[in-house]
Amino acid sequence: MRTLLSVVLGAAVAFAGNLLGLWWLALLVGAVLGVWANGWWAGAAGLAGWLADLAWVAMRGPVFVAARVSAAIAGLPRSDGILLLGLGAALAFAGAALAGALTHAVGRRAKLRQP
């Protein structure tokens, strides 16, 4: 229960970070969550925060069209808009998950060394 709550709280912080353009906050959230949860939970928080922000943007406009247009301006095929969204989600998850996994592993190691 504590893990679930911390993931929800972490997702809320990541969401707030994304709202303000502080995308790296999701990594910090992941690192902090890693202290008592594993990397998967941390990644879930980062991803949930990113998706919540995406949903917030989607409520105000056509986010898939924006992705397609952005892909086109980036020189990618317009159909790669969906890939752009996938990449965003993957990075949000991976950043938080890897940060969480790192602190989790380091934390467990430290616990093991305690007498």
Add this chain to the structure above:
Amino acid sequence: MGNLRWGRALLAAIGLAGVLLAQLGIIGGLPPLGSVLDPSTGVLSLAARSSLPTSERIHAPVPGTASIAFSHQGIVDVRATTDTALWYAIGYAEGRSRLFEMDLLRREAGGTLAALLGPHYLGSDEFQLRLGVRAAAKANLAALTAPARAILTAFTAGVNAARTWDLEHHAIPTPYLLLNETPAPWRPVDSMLVQEFLTEELDYTQEPVDLTRAVAHLGLARTEALFPIVPANPQSPFDTGPYPSHGLVPLDPPVQVGPRLERALASIEHSWNEVPSWARHQGGNSNNWVIAASHTTTGAPILAGDPHLPQTLPSIWLWLEARAPGYDFAGVAVPGLPVILIGRTPTTAWSLTDAETQATYFYRLTTSSAHPGAYLFDGRWRRFAVRTYRIAVRGARTVQLTVPVSADGPVLSIEGIPVAVDWLGDQVSPDFETILGILQARTLAQFLDALRSWRAPAQNFAFADAQGQIGIIAAGSYDQFRHGIPWLVMNGNGSEQPVGTIPFAAEPASLDPARGYVFSANQRPVGPGYPYYLGTSADFYANGFRADEIAHTLATTPRLGVRAVEHLQTSVTDILAHSLVPWLLAHVHATVGSPEAAALGDLRGWNDQMTVNSQAASVWWIWLGFDLRDAFDPLWRATGLAQPAGSVLVVNQLNDPLLEDLQAIDLGTLSPSVLAPPGKPVPSPIALARVALAQTTTWLEHHLGRPGHWAWGRLHRREFPSLTGAAALAYGPRPSSGDAWTVNAADGGLLSEQGPSWRMIVAFHVASLGILPGGESENPLSPWYENLVGPWWNGSYLPFSTRGVSRPIATWTIEGAG
């Protein structure tokens, strides 16, 4: 167990480092994905800007208040209680809707594209800096009067307020996010760079370079015959005289063209091709005309104008209506400038076409290893002035550029003999103040007075006022020469410099003419008796076919109304076909049942309309291309004359002087002997036409199938490319009517990306109508990105006026400081 955990930690650290590098944009070529893909502040936030604007209040450090209202179609209407607030508000409106476009324009002109877009644009930057565009913008800014400077200052503050809003609201245009760049603040000199952008687009040509190469291969006499000063066709001049009796006729032998000069000329041709296509206007096409009250159905003058420019998304124009205590106007402005260039006030209206007179003169300089850093001028060695630039290049090292500057202008060649360019755009031209004067003119006399100081780009200003006066004048600066041949590269030794300019009173003009109309379509504005030098038929004067149609319609229709003017503005009649197809049908015959017979049958029933469904239009256009190539290519090949891309030496349907020659040869007013390669027999125009017809049917069958499937729309398309370069954000390509010299022009061959960039009709006391192929916003998700393309394509218009937008959908209120 402990080692395993350390191994996991190490793997996680490595993975995290990789993700971080990707998110920070440190992996080669990738943008910073962390910020780019942040939904609320990255590229996806574009979704939140897909709706129409809502009303806002903005505080500004200007006296007075202003409102920026938007019509349903996005047309911007600015009202202000002070003039300063007006210029600020216009800057704000332009900045909010076109910041990326404005940045591109100033960067293209000022040679800083590579800093934003990378090494691909280094050649363009180098060309612009060699040409001296940045230096000219600075000089123009320094020459501004204090009131004009104050206007630019207020405008600049407005643009920067919009930029700040974009930054604070994570709303900067998507390309910046992908490039991890922030648009630099706007400066007054940037507006002068935009002015220079227009001057260069309209006035910079390299025909003397091309023609000098032609002389080296064809000889002077043949080059003069093929690219004459006075074109082979009459061209319907708008100023028919009487002309002043005196003038200057330069006649010296041309410079000798050796391999080193030819190399220099090739380097100039090559370097110009580095400039992006959206910044080069090589097809000279615009129309304007004014009909006097005595010849209209409305009882008041009607003015029509449609400037033809590269058609991009966003458009080069922002449709703007504005009113303040000192100003009241409506029309189109180029983003980056606070004033409209074409439009109307409550009592006047005007439109421009490019005068297309020669504005670029080239000089071969004499240098010596015994006098490094110097050139021979007036019999002594003079040191070059030197301009030094550091060109920032995104993703690469900064490049140092040194440009020697002679008395004849900067050295433009990169190889071979130094060749300098004297371009009128490098001189100070008070265009901005002139436009301010035009905005305040109430009569034809005041309008002309405002134009006295206009230098470059030379433009045909058509004008009308509510009292019924009409006129047209080709205002500009026209260099005159006593020695040298100005349409070729001249000697840069001080003996062939310009000796003066055409007096304002003698510039081509037609004021309140008895015939009741004035018009221009980039044709040569004067007849053969005009005593001053204006450039040659090759100096991208149009071929005169549009002018012929406009002149014919205005002369033969007793009274014209708005509908008739709309009809003429969207006409796709090919006047050259009207002249040559009967000749072709009279002289070329084919076996019954053959594809050639089918092609001739199409032409026989044709009304010269380049419509989408016309098969004859396809036959005509393809035949014309083959006939031109069959006529001129053998001469080019036999003399070793190359056809560099973008030059006047390329043999195709877009080469106006050669089209005029072909027309004259086929109709018997020019001897076909000009086509004969040295030592070869004179070709028969009829034999050439017959061969071209066979080639045409073979080509059409190969590309479109059997006769019956040759509709023009299957060959000819029109496209409006996006300034971002993204093909997916372009409009089209779509099957399109018209061709390069129909009044409704589709320039550029079978894929047209240039044409009417704005159509306007002002019928005094009745209606003002306008339309542009694009929209007011540069945001691809905005409903106003391309919403006006449809009506433009269909030949529809929207009403506008100086009275403002009725029932705006949103209003931004700018509250000033008192």
